[in-house]
Each structure stands twice: as C-alpha cells, then as structure tokens.
Amino acid sequence: MDFSFTKEQERLRQEVRDFLETKVTDGEFQVKSNGWVESHSQKFSKDMSRRGWIGMTWPKEYGGHNQSYIDRAIVMEEMLTYQAPIGFHFLADRQVGPAIIHFGNDEQKKTYLPKIINADISIAIGLSEPNAGSDLVSVKTTAMEQGDFYIINGQKVWTTGGHRADYIWCLVRTDLNAPKHKALSEFIVDVKTPGITVRPIINMAGVHSFNEIFFEDVKVPKENLVGPKNRGFYQLMAQVDYERAGLERLMQNYPLFKNLVEYAKKEKRNGNPLSKDPFIRNKLAELEVEYQVGRLFCYQVAWTLSQGRIPNYEAALCKAFCTQFEQRLSDAATRVLGLYGQLMPGSKYAPMDGDAADSYLWSVSYTIQGGTLEVLKNIVATRGLGLPVAKS
C-alpha cells in the first residue's frame, strides 16, 4: 500500500496553494471557518475553471479533465485549508455533474456539463422537505405530466444556496399510486420559472445559507427529467454517497484548528504558557490524531471512487467520523479559550475574531447535513457489520 502522492500531484498541490496565497494577499477573500459555505463568487469559480479545477474527474468529451479523484481531493484539501469561496460551483461539481454523467441523456450532458465546468451556472440541491429528510422516499412534492411539460407543486426546505442558484436539482413524486420507492423522479429546474418562490432561513450562526423553496404550478419541460421516470429513488441512492464522501466533511472549521494551535503556542494564562498546560496539550494532540485519521478516511473514499466504485460503506464511515471530529474541535476550542470562547465575531475581546463561538454554532449542523449521524451509523451497522435492519 502506497500512501505517497506522485510528483505531479505534489506539483498540483503547490500550484493550488500558490493560487490561493495570491488571492488572499490580494484581499479577494479571508481565511475563516465555514467560509466556503458562506461565500459564493462566480469570479473565483471562473478562475478555478480556467485552471481546470472544476469537472476534474469528468470525461474530456464534455469539457472535463479525466483526472483522478485523488487529484480532485488534493485541490479540495487546499481550497478547504483556505476556506476559499467555492460555493458557486461546488454542489454542481460534487454531485449534480456526476449524476448527469451517470443518468442524464446525451442532450443533457451537452447542455449542462460544459456550463458547470465553465462556472456559468450554479445549481442547488432540492431533496429535503418538511416531512422528508432522512426518509427521502416520503417526498410529497409532485410533478404531474401535462402535454410536453410536468407541473410541479410542493415545497423543499434547507436548500443550500437556493437564493443564488440558477437551477435546482429536484426530487419529486411522479406517481401517486405506485410504491413510494418506484414513484420518484429527478428534475433539473430553472429557478426563474414562474411559480417558484425562494424564502430565506437564517441559521443559528446568523447566516443566510439555506432556504425554503415553494413550487406552485411550476411548468417544467419534459426534457428536464433526468433519467427514466420513477427511477429517481434508485438514482439518488448512488448520488448521496458523493455528497457524504469529501474532505469538506472534515475541514469545514479547519482554520479554527490551525489558529487554536497557534494561540496555544503564543498565549499565557496566569503567567503560564497555554502550550504547557497538560489539559490543553492533551486536547490538541487528541484532535490531531483524529484529524489525521479523518484525512485518511477521506482519501480512502477518493481512492475508492478512483477504482470506479461508489463508496457507500466507506462514505458512511468517513462522514460519521469526520463530522464528529469537527464538532469536537469546536467544543475543544471553546473550552481551551474559557469564557472568551463564547465571544462572537466583532467583539474586540474575542480571540481569533470569535471563530470558536461562531464555529460552535455552525457545528451543530455538521452531523445533520447530507445524512445524519444516526442514519450513517445504521449504514455502518447493516452494510459494514452485517447487523439486521432495525424496524421501528
């Protein structure tokens, strides 16, 4: 087993790092935990596109670069280290593009893939509904055939970036009589279509990152159905593993980790360096152990994808472990900083500009988004350990 990167991969990493250093020096963005989710810059995405860092693993015939998932993971690791503003293209690059490659027809591939790669369009994911999150098979939003169109009615919720997206990737019910898992389909829907209303939801950290989206008699051309009608649930089962697998599940608050270590090296409490406090040293070392384990999980998932396999069990292991690491990091930071750890960004007394408190509020969502911890543990229990499915 070889854990080293090739010379080309090391060069790629350095190239990305240099690119990001220049952007930070030019003041294009600030390095800050959760920055990649909060920020959204088409200009930045276009700069990445010009360097070939969007659609890296996709076939060349659609403008992709046919590179390995390890190469993509390297680019992502650097982007996340700096928390670069990749929100414009990220969801389309991570999961919509691969879904179109797997399930879309030729026309759809020619239409959407080059636009994603060139950062011309931004796409949000509309799966969850008020009564369907973990249990996506229960979605109630309907799409009924009418001539050359489908008419969509219903509601999506928690749609990240929906207020800035050009399209929403939607899971909807297309058959009211068939068994649930044989009644769903996937559509790509233009957000400007009449009948769509996007309403903001402000998260606990005070940021508008997700939304409610309402559909009222929204007329969508039939050619926007991706894959066969009523096969949406089966398509989705393959797609969610892309969503669970990446380094973004480990590194959403990575700057906090780096800054916390530096803080402990520099600061003193009651005249004693924090770096010599046994509790703090132990905490930081523990976090480093967990971070390195999480990083290996993420690269294992990238390697699995490189082998042409969908990482189901591996993605569940990875996200279950990594998101808990992120939460433990936020928790540890507030403990190391003591009462100062509760001060929010903007307070002149807040160490690290309030990143600890801010990250703590964000971190609650880490084990919910893209598959909850409990659901992931169920996957590990059944598909990993061969335990029976628990019926409630």
Ligand SMILES: Cc1cc2nc3c(=O)[nH]c(=O)nc-3n(C[C@H](O)[C@H](O)[C@H](O)COP(=O)(O)OP(=O)(O)OC[C@H]3O[C@@H](n4cnc5c(N)ncnc54)[C@H](O)[C@@H]3O)c2cc1C
């Ligand atoms: C920050 C953030 C961003 C998001 N972005 C998007 C997005 O862009 N697009 C989108 O479609 N959705 C998005 N979501 C929604 C997310 O995917 C759902 O919140 C998630 O799937 C859980 O669904 P739910 O909230 O309905 O909770 P539920 O599924 O109702 O779960 C409630 C609780 O029950 C537990 N539970 C549920 N089923 C089981 C089970 N079988 N066994 C054991 N325990 C179970 C869960 O673990 C949880 O603790 C986002 C969520 C967050 C927090």
